[in-house]
Amino acid sequence: MTHPFRAWRASFTRRWHSNPDLCDTVDPDSGHQCRVALLVLTLWPSAGRELIVAAITHDQGEAGPGDMSLGTKTANPELRAMVAELEAAEIEAQGLPDLALTEEERAMLKLCDRLDSYLWMLHHMPHLARRTDWRKQASDTYAMAIKLSVGPEVSRLIKEADGAAG
Numbered sequence: 001m002t003h004p005f006r007a008w009r010a011s012f013t014r015r016w017h018s019n020p021d022l023c024d025t026v027d028p029d030s031g032h033q034c035r036v037a038l039l040v041l042t043l044w045p046s047a048g049r050e051l052i053v054a055a056i057t058h059d060q061g062e063a064g065p066g067d068m069s070l071g072t073k074t075a076n077p078e079l080r081a082m083v084a085e086l087e088a089a090e091i092e093a094q095g096l097p098d099l100a101l102t103e104e105e106r107a108m109l110k111l112c113d114r115l116d117s118y119l120w121m122l123h124h125m126p127h128l129a130r131r132t133d134w135r136k137q138a139s140d141t142y143a144m145a146i147k148l149s150v151g152p153e154v155s156r157l158i159k160e161a162d163g164a165a166g
Contacts, residue, residue, distance in 0.1 A: 003095030010063030010094055016120075018069050025124045029059040029067070032116055039112040043150045051105045057096050058109060061087025071133075104148070111144045115154060122161045129162065 011030035016022040037055035040047050059067070065086045073080040092098075101109065118137055121128050128134050138158065145154035 003093075006063075007060060007094035007096060010060050010090070013059070013063045013067060015059075015067045017067060018072070021125055021128055022121065025120070027120060029062060032120075033057065033059055035116045035119075036109070036112045039115055040108060043112070043148075043153055044108060047108070048105070050099050050101055051108060053097065054099045054101055054105070054109055055112065057091070058113065060094055060096060061090040063094075064090035107144065108148060111141065111148055111150075111154075114141045114144070115157070118158070119161050122158075123164075126162070 011028060011033070013029045015027040015029060015032055016025055033056050036058065037052055040051060040055045044051075062068075065083050068079075068083050073083065114137065118134070118141055121134060129138070142151065142154060142158075145151045
C-alpha cells in the first residue's frame with residue numbers, strides 16, 4: 001500500500017468504538033482531527049504550521065492498534081507505551097512527518113484533543129455531562145485552558161455547546 005493511500009485510508013479509523021455510551025456515534029479520526037485543528041486555530045489564530053499539521057494528523061497512528069480509551073491507557077502504563085510504539089510505527093508507514101512540537105504546543109494539542117472529545121459528548125449525549133468522569137474531564141480541560149491562557153474562551157465554548165445541547 002502506498003504512503004498516500006495508507007494515510008488517506010487511516011483517516012477512516014473510528015473513534016469511540018470501545019465506549020458503550022458513544023460507540024454508535026460515527027466519528028472517523030479525520031473528522032476529529034479536523035475539529036482539533038479548528039479548535040487550535042480558533043484559540044490561537046497565529047498557531048504555527050507544525051502545530052496545525054500535528055492537529056490534522058495526531059491520531060493517524062490509531063489505524064494500527066485502534067482507538068484505545070484514555071482510561072485504559074491511564075490504568076495500564078505498559079500497554080500505553082506499547083500502543084504508542086505501534087502508533088508511531090503506523091505514522092512512519094504512512095510517510096507522515098515526525099513533528100518536533102514544543103512543550104507548550106504539545107499542551108495546546110492535548111487541550112484541543114480533550115476539548116473536542118468533551119464537545120462531541122455534549123453534542124451527542126449531553127446527559128453524560130452529569131457523570132463524575134465527564135465532570136472531571138471538563139474540570140481538567142478547563143484547568144489546562146487556564147494554564148495556556150485561554151480559560152475564558154474555553155469556558156464560553158463549553159457553555160455555548162452545553163446550551164446548544166440542552
